[in-house]
Amino acid sequence: MVSIYPFRALHPSKEESAYVPSVPYDVVDRDEAAACISENRKSFLRVIRSDAELPDLDPYDDAIYARARAVFDQMRAEGLFVQDAGESYSVYRVEYEGRVFTGLVACIGVSEYQTKVVKRHELTRYDKEEDRTRHIDAVGAHTGQVFLLYKDMQGIHDHLASLATGEMVAEMKTKSGAVHRIYPITDPDAIRKITGLFAEVPALYIADGHHRAKSAVNVYERRSERGDANLEASRFMGVLFAHDSVLIHGYSRLVRDLNGMAQDEFLSALGEIFTIRELNDVNTKASSITPDVPGKGQHLFHLYIGGRFYELTRTIDPAADAISRLDVSLLQERVFSPLLGITDPRGDERLAFMGGALPITDLIAGVDRGDYAFAILMQPTDVDEICDIADNDGIMPPKSTWFEPKLLSGLVVHSID
Incomplete structure (x- = not known):
């Protein structure tokens, strides 16, 4: 107690x-x-x-x-x-x-x-x-x-x-x-x-x-x-x-380059992992994008690249443990590490983070200036999931939450x- x-x-x-x-x-x-x-x-x-x-x-x-x-x-x-x-x-x-x-x-x-x-x-x-x-x-x-x-x-x-x-x-x-x-x-x-x-x-x-x-x-x-x-x-x-x-807000990711890939090649590789839909009329003054596919049972991300927004979804593996079920874990294990060579998200200078209720325009600006190749907007992690992981001595990936x-x-x- x-x-x-x-x-x-x-x-x-x-x-x-x-x-x-x-x-x-x-x-x-x-x-x-x-x-x-x-x-x-x-x-x-x-x-x-x-x-x-x-x-x-x-x-x-x-x-x-x-x-x-x-x-x-x-x-x-x-x-x-x-x-x-x-x-x-x-x-x-x-x-x-x-x-x-x-x-x-x-x-x-x-x-x-x-x-x-x-x-x-x-x-x-x-x-x-x-x-x-x-x-x-x-x-x-x-x-x-x-x-x-x-x-x-x-x-x-x-x-x-x-x-x-x-x-x-x-x-x-x-x-x-x-x-x-x-x-x-x-x-x-x-x-x-x-x-x-x-x-x-x-x-x-x-x-x-x-x-x-x-x-x-x-x-x-x-x-x-x-x-x-x-x-x-x-x-x-x-x-x-x-x-x-x-x-809790999502903690967005910004990546400086595509690890030698062309944009079309990168999108094609993502298409092997996710279902991808292009989005129109995104409210960029907001801090997040309301998903077209409602949440439970789905990994969900919003990608900004080449001046366009995409919604990426993938069914959560029902056999996955609590940490593997997190969006940030899937992103690291299936995209950042194998496709982009970012194996240390805590220390890789090619990866930057933006948290909180900042408007989407702030993410767009960094990409459009050429500082970053793309940005990924994350959905917030559920607070009960965070507590459950802590109760089981689990360690979440870095920059998973913004309170x-x-x-x-x-x-x-x-x-x-």
Whole structure:
């Protein structure tokens, strides 16, 4: 069963919360982070992407992590962050395009990850894992949260929503129009009730933040070896959402070349694998294409190549296991590896990814410019499939899921020093 813990949260002062929070560290590159910082010197990117302010240094130089700590300390000294007087939970509420998402900010024990009460469905990359490990250790804080799902059998979601009615301590509206708000839960009885509700939940599932979770475990283990671990270092910060309350988008693929094939030859090869239909009148302002063939029992993709859209379908093998039944698995095993020579989707520079609710025009632009030979729009993976795979210790292919809402960094911080 799940154990969660309140903590003394750090958050921007209310008047500064419109400026301090930022996108997570891993959705912008160094140059994009630098551009954001030049527009807003209060941006939390100065902490989580401190390499953007030291462009002449290797991004893994010790000075990068020292800079992150120095800027974080400066922000606290200048009053950009305040720390709650006592331990609390927080409701993290996001309003976006008519939808409301409600999550709980809490700490989870490192031991829950180690014993697989917190379940993961992706592998971590060592370089990214090591980067966040050094960052957390140097800054002395979990500067980004792990996005976690729970199966709601206790009415937890509705209970949390009912608590998001008091005074908020932080609020930010992003350029996309999403409004993020933090409501603290400080009443001891309310805290005990929430802790008890989650004690009946059998597991948590990582939706986003696999590297942040593993890095938090690494920091605790390294500090334990050094003899300077404390209670807070044995816990990491997460935001917990009911698994059926979030959105999942497909994670599109863009490929730079056809591995020496002509376009007609490539389409012919695909025709040996899929049933192919050309599509007309595609709404390119949308983020996905509604399939002509309704979903269950079919692998389904939408291909953009040579200025045209095609729908690719194939019957799912009823004998296939849970991972082999995924569209991303079939695409890798039948197309990317044998036809295109892309055997390592995690590291092959010929393959790029575009996730989320971005318009199809963004994919089209990359192909039409000649940056890519084609793009494939993926259908979203079902959240119950993801949980089932995690329950069975399965590992999904990289870039299989894109979850909404996308959480901000710097709205809530968990100090471990």
